[in-house]
Amino acid sequence: MNAVRLPVTRPPSTRIIPMTRRHIPRAVELEAQAYPRGWSRSVFRSELDQVGRGGRRYLAALEGRRLVGYAGLWVVAGTNGSEAHITNVVVDPERRRCGIATRLLVMLAREARESGVTGWTLEVRASATGAQELYRGFGFAPAGVRKAYYEHGEDAVVMWCHSIGDDGYDDLLDHLDQGDR
Numbered sequence: 558m559n560a561v562r563l564p565v566t567r568p569p570s571t572r573i574i575p576m577t578r579r580h581i582p583r584a585v586e587l588e589a590q591a592y593p594r595g596w597s598r599s600v601f602r603s604e605l606d607q608v609g610r611g612g613r614r615y616l617a618a619l620e621g622r623r624l625v626g627y628a629g630l631w632v633v634a635g636t637n638g639s640e641a642h643i644t645n646v647v648v649d650p651e652r653r654r655c656g657i658a659t660r661l662l663v664m665l666a667r668e669a670r671e672s673g674v675t676g677w678t679l680e681v682r683a684s685a686t687g688a689q690e691l692y693r694g695f696g697f698a699p700a701g702v703r704k705a706y707y708e709h710g711e712d713a714v715v716m717w718c719h720s721i722g723d724d725g726y727d728d729l730l731d732h733l734d735q736g737d738r
């Protein structure tokens with residue numbers, strides 16, 4: 558009897574590269590799917606123009622040539638060394654829970670550590686409990702609330718992680734990179 562060859566379905570491999578202007582059109586589509594009022598082309602252009610000299614870093618996750626996620630960081634001088642603010646993290650709704658945001662954040666965290674960042678922070682919608690869970694895995698904890706920060710009066714939860722500069726944080730990043738939570 559002939560062996561039946563079943564089709565092999567492998568998850569597409571995801572590459573992480575610096576985000577550029579050519580990713581903007583798809584990023585604007587993903588914004589519209591992620592937020593009530595997402596970033597426009599001009600906001601992305603302005604953010605990407607500040608990569609390097611303005612302390613911004615943006616990474617894109619690609620599957621083939623398709624943009625499936627992106628994340629950004631803004632590194633600023635703080636009172637106790639440099640601080641980093643996560644400006645945005647979005648993953649294609651069809652590719653969520655596959656570790657893409659984790660990979661983006663691991664790479665941003667490594668770059669931030671190389672720049673001497675000692676603390677990183679972000680604002681997240683109070684309703685975005687999944688995103689808060691993602692950040693908890695990176696050692697973030699709630700540090701305050703900004704009332705009615707978003708459209709429709711939604712509160713923002715401010716989260717901070719002060720251990721990003723610690724020696725042991727590299728081990729955490731290695732674990733997260735390997736898919737261990």
Ligand SMILES: CC(C)(COP(=O)(O)OP(=O)(O)OC[C@H]1O[C@@H](n2cnc3c(N)ncnc32)[C@H](O)[C@@H]1OP(=O)(O)O)[C@@H](O)C(=O)NCCC(=O)NCCS
Nearest residue numbers: 591646647648653654655656657658659681687688690691
């Ligand atoms: C939040 C977001 C970026 C997560 O992207 P993702 O690629 O799906 O995240 P990951 O697969 O790396 O998730 C890592 C972990 O985070 C937690 N997590 C992520 N999404 C979650 C969800 N919807 N519910 C519960 N936990 C979630 C889980 O612990 C998950 O690990 P697990 O899948 O092994 O359980 C994505 O859902 C998104 O784009 N949301 C809309 C935009 C947004 O809210 N961004 C955050 C702005 S501050």
